[in-house]
Amino acid sequence: MIANYHTHTPRCNHAEGAERDYIERALEAGFVELGFSDHTPYFFDKPDYYSTFRMRPEQLEDYVSTLLRLREEYKDRITLFIGLEAEYYPKLFPRLLDYIRQFPMDYLILGQHALYNETEGIFSPRPTEDERLLDQYQGQTMEALETGLFTYFAHPDLFQFTGDPKAYDRHVRAICRKAMDLSIPLEFNLLGYSEGKHYPDPAFWRIAGEEGCSVVLGSDAHSPKETWSPDLIAKAETLLAGFGIHPMERVTLRPIR
Numbered sequence: 001m002i003a004n005y006h007t008h009t010p011r012c013n014h015a016e017g018a019e020r021d022y023i024e025r026a027l028e029a030g031f032v033e034l035g036f037s038d039h040t041p042y043f044f045d046k047p048d049y050y051s052t053f054r055m056r057p058e059q060l061e062d063y064v065s066t067l068l069r070l071r072e073e074y075k076d077r078i079t080l081f082i083g084l085e086a087e088y089y090p091k092l093f094p095r096l097l098d099y100i101r102q103f104p105m106d107y108l109i110l111g112q113h114a115l116y117n118e119t120e121g122i123f124s125p126r127p128t129e130d131e132r133l134l135d136q137y138q139g140q141t142m143e144a145l146e147t148g149l150f151t152y153f154a155h156p157d158l159f160q161f162t163g164d165p166k167a168y169d170r171h172v173r174a175i176c177r178k179a180m181d182l183s184i185p186l187e188f189n190l191l192g193y194s195e196g197k198h199y200p201d202p203a204f205w206r207i208a209g210e211e212g213c214s215v216v217l218g219s220d221a222h223s224p225k226e227t228w229s230p231d232l233i234a235k236a237e238t239l240l241a242g243f244g245i246h247p248m249e250r251v252t253l254r255p256i257r
């Protein structure tokens with residue numbers, strides 16, 4: 001692992017540590033590239049609703065200007081990229097794009113934390129055996145990938161389906177094929193792996209291997225030390241090799257212009 005594109009900052013209310021500390025940790029790791037992709041702000045259409053796990057729109061300017069300064073300061077040692085981890089909420093996405101296009105945004109990663117437009121309250125990690133929701137997750141994330149705006153798909157196995165394994169296989173295979181067709185890498189999420197969450201889900205990665213998907217490791221760092229964990233990376237690589245997957249070292253970013 002010589003690059004990580006999944007790094008947070010305290011603006012999302014559930015990460016800690018200064019940007020500089022994440023960068024120093026990446027240098028310690030020998031990374032050549034580090035991308036920040038904090039949880040995007042969003043404009044919700046219910047006045048009394050705002051999710052607590054993302055920055056506010058008015059914080060985006062400080063996020064970008066802080067990283068631009070650090071990019072300049074560290075330019076001889078590491079390449080820094082400015083991105084966001086964003087959900088694809090069909091009704092709200094156009095306004096978000098209009099807003100973030102005012103900033104020099106190097107990339108977006110897709111992290112689909114909720115279905116529909118979030119205000120329906122159906123969150124991807126909540127276990128369900130309802131195949132209609134799995135179907136919605138599949139359709140919504142495939143539509144997201146088709147926009148061509150996402151550089152990669154973070155924790156694509158975030159949706160926790162506890163129903164019929166055959167249904168899971170069918171839906172996951174469709175997502176994997178779509179990502180393949182569009183040359184979009186899937187992220188094996190190291191944070192979920194280290195914390196023993198329901199993802200990474202071996203059932204998902206077996207299918208991704210069979211389908212020949214491109215895969216990238218993502219730290220999903222919410223603290224500087226999580227930027228790089230050599231033992232964890234070695235374990236992940238061994239697991240993935242068992243599915244015939246060899247993660248790519250770098251990804252080609254899709255800038256938002």
Ligand SMILES: [Zn+2]
Nearest residue numbers: 008014039222
């Ligand atoms: Zn987070």
Ligand SMILES: [Zn+2]
Nearest residue numbers: 006085111220
């Ligand atoms: Zn994340």
